[in-house]
Amino acid sequence: MFRFLINRLMLMVPVFFGVTLVAFGFIRVLPGDPVEVLAGERGVSPERHAELLAQLGFDKPLWQQYFNYIGDIFQGDLGTSLITNRPVVEEFFELFPATAELGLCAILFALIIGIPAGIIAAIKRGTWVDQGIMSISLTGYSMPIFWWGLLLIILFSNTLNLTPVSGRLSFLFDVPPVTGFMLIDTLLSDEKGSFLNALHHLILPSIVLGTIPLAVIARQTRSAMLEVLSEDYVRTARAKGLSTFRVVAIHALRNAMITVVTVIGLQISLLLAGAILTETIFGWPGIGKWIIFSVFSRDYFAVQGGLLLIATSIMIVNLIVDLLYGFINPRILHQKSKS
Amino acid sequence: MALLEIVNLTVDFATATGSLRAVDGINLTIDEGEIVAIVGESGSGKSVGMLALMGLLPWTSTVTADRISFNGQDLLNMTDKQRRKIIGKDISMIFQEPMTSLNPCFTVGYQITEVLSHHFGGKRKSYNKKAIELLNQVGIPAAESRLNSFPHQLSGGMCQRVMIAMMIACKPKLLIADEPTTALDVTIQAQILELLIELQQSHGMALVLITHDMAVVAETAERVIVLYAGQQVEQRKVKELFENPKHPYSEALLNALPERAQDKHLNAIPGVVPGQMDRPRGCLFSPRCNYAQDLCSQEKAPLKDGILCHFPLNLSKSKKQKAINLETG
């Protein structure tokens, strides 16, 4: 297990350098620069423009800028935002809980509905139930996030007036940030009703962000279950006289989960891409919205640092999923500990 | 009263190319503590027949029978829920493939204690001692430490022993062993068979032993049922069958035994069991039968005294004459 961990950490080194290169290059390829954006409509004289760029160190050759960037990273410095003048790391970790909370709720929503749906489809294979579940999931998979978000807002917020349109919490509440997770903070605070209000705000964004993972997980669960249900050991479980529920939910599902967990890990990584759109639609003050804003304002340091931190968190999630995979699949665990 | 009575069991599968009759009118009675063997070539319906009894066939199958009764209960018309109270407890079955028949995600201990707590109630953990006892009984060394092993850490023979421990845990009245040794090394095969016979005697349970090996039949069973292409062609006492087989297929199976080989080469039966597409019109064995006559390929063979054949072998001379006279009118 230990060696497995070391191997995985070693693999992260090239990925890390790849990410820094992409983050560094991407923002500089875009037309315009931070000074232009800061100056806005009024504009600046070419001399003043050059002077300001030099002040920020953007007049140096690219390779030198890149080495400064890397050098700073190794000193634990991810730079300072050009817009807010605050350390990028500080901004990131202030906003990160909002995205993590949304992402967790979305994946939870996807799991709670997707896995049972996949199981039911597998058990009822070939019937209208199976076909129904699979068509809905295909629809969900191909639904453009932006369109889907607006549709839900129009229906639930505007027409039915059931859910709030944007933000994490109503302005009526004053909840001090402790963990950054609104559901926890509201419980810690003594504002009555604030927890339910936070929950209300989470519903639509979680559904929108969780729809694609839900569809993928449902399909994957179905196909994994179909494969596992025809295995000899499932027949053995039935030969023991166990209830259908036990056979399916314990003996078959545990094995099917081995493949489903990999897919769940992949979906969590992809979730951040979806979060950018979802946060924009719902005015959700998280990483996605922040990184978009930073790109538009050509905040070179915020984008460089932010993308690196996002990539790192994805790598950590993947590592956790890999460890979980070894835990679920005894064959992996024992091979690894033997080697 | 017989422990198990099966009358006219038939199983059809719905397949892409139409309906497939895998089992065609099997009859079987077993008394308490008796060993009955079922023999036949691959594809003759041995497994399917017994899986039908257990209610373990996939949903594409249709099972019909005139009667299936076990221990005075009507297995045929009971709900799945009622059946689940019996299988795994009073009737249990071990399978052809020991390596894939155990769940790779659960420990040996889990899989054994699960069946006990399911049928007798109580916490799984409370049966740990019983599980160790069972593992000792089936000859697994260091039983206590084996409780925490996963199936992939065991050899095929060990897996089969675990399967046996699991399936005799509730002291069944009837154990069905579906080719329990086919997938194992030759040296292990004899050990597992010995173990089964030993357990059968010490537990006083009835045993249905499915095999395609006549030698195994000779060593173990009291009675034998010979299946061919889903049909039961002969049902006899083992001793009688070996002395004078009455169905040409039984005779061919016996002649294929190594010790009966002439000129040092095995008398394998030429040809294969007919499939869904090439089912003969008359007797299903007729394309491969040494005694086939015109009548055989035209008319279905009649069932007389448990023998499914137009021209049974080894009848006393007068009886045989009579039979031929009858057939030819």
Ligand SMILES: Nc1ncnc2c1ncn2[C@@H]1O[C@H](COP(=O)(O)OP(=O)(O)OP(=O)(O)O)[C@@H](O)[C@H]1O
């Ligand atoms: N699930 C199924 N769907 C369709 N046909 C099946 C199914 N299971 C078995 N069959 C068919 O039923 C027939 C009998 O199969 P069965 O497994 O009972 O043979 P067997 O006598 O046990 O052979 P073996 O010695 O190889 O185990 C075969 O022709 C097989 O193809």
Ligand code: SF4
């Ligand atoms: S009926 Fe004819 S073909 Fe069939 S087994 Fe008897 S003798 Fe052979």
Ligand SMILES: [Mg+2]
């Ligand atoms: Mg078989």
